[in-house]
Amino acid sequence: MSQTASASDCPAALDFDKRRLAGDETVNLCEAYRGKVLLVVNTASKCGFTGQYEGLEALYDNYKDQGLVVIGFPSNDFGNQEPGTEEQIKDFCRLTYSVQFPMFEKTSVKKGKADPLFEVLAQQSGGTYPKWNFYKYLIGRDGKVVDAYSSITSPKSGKLVKALKAELAKQPAS
Numbered sequence: 605m606s607q608t609a610s611a612s613d614c615p616a617a618l619d620f621d622k623r624r625l626a627g628d629e630t631v632n633l634c635e636a637y638r639g640k641v642l643l644v645v646n647t648a649s650k651c652g653f654t655g656q657y658e659g660l661e662a663l664y665d666n667y668k669d670q671g672l673v674v675i676g677f678p679s680n681d682f683g684n685q686e687p688g689t690e691e692q693i694k695d696f697c698r699l700t701y702s703v704q705f706p707m708f709e710k711t712s713v714k715k716g717k718a719d720p721l722f723e724v725l726a727q728q729s730g731g732t733y734p735k736w737n738f739y740k741y742l743i744g745r746d747g748k749v750v751d752a753y754s755s756i757t758s759p760k761s762g763k764l765v766k767a768l769k770a771e772l773a774k775q776p777a778s
Contacts, residue, residue, distance in 0.1 A: 614638070615747020617728060620721050625678065625697075625707040626690035633721075639745050639776035640673050641768065643759075644725060646713040647676045648685035648737035649696045656738045657701035659759030663768070664705040670772045671745070674705040677722075681714040682736050713739070725749055740764070744771045 614634035621630045645660060664674040678693045680686040686693065690710055697703035713722040715733040725741045726733045728749035740753040742764070750771055753764055 616724050617721070617743055617749060618747050619724075622721070623709040625676075625709060626694040631706075631708070634747075637673055637675075638747065640671050641667075641745055641771040642741075642743040643672065643674045643768065644721075644741040644743065645674065645676050646679040646681075646711070646722070646734050646737060646739055647697075647707075648679060648682065649688060649693055651683070651685040651737040653736070653738040653755050656759055657697060657703055661701060661703055661705060663759050663765075667768065667772060668705075671776070672768065672772060676703070676705060676707040677709070677711040677713065677719075678707070679711055679713045679734075679737065681712055681717075681734075685737055686710065725752075742767055742771065745774050745776045 618634040618637060620633050622633060623630050643663065647657070648654065660674050660676070664672060678686045688696070693710070694707065697707060711719045711722065713719065713734045715726070718726065718733060722733065729741060729752040732752045736755040738755045740757065742750045742753070744750045751767055757764055
């Protein structure tokens, strides 16, 4: 959760160290994902929207070679729909939906108790915090939030895919 020392050259939305789901490895989001297009999603295993894992994985698989990274953050903030341990969540995602996109530590995303990353995402999207599971933030190659999408917006949504493709078409800053 700590911000990195190189804050001056790292976009605010990427200036965090996050622990991989059910692991000890910490990833500096700036080092790992600078110049990429990110779709950051708060996830839950026991939600009516859980089937979106399939669409998120398809997006990741279809566009990762063009620079897309889908990043999942399990959260138990809504309806107690992510009560399991990180190990249980990881197993569920891999075994049920063959999730290969990066998943990170269980995180609070709700307004008033949101993790600092989700505070920045909300701030950059005009004060929009997740209102339920599978809320999505699209971050451009410049590291800034382009748009936010409600839980009912499918990963296959034309609006989301169009915005994602437009960001992927932009060249990374050198």
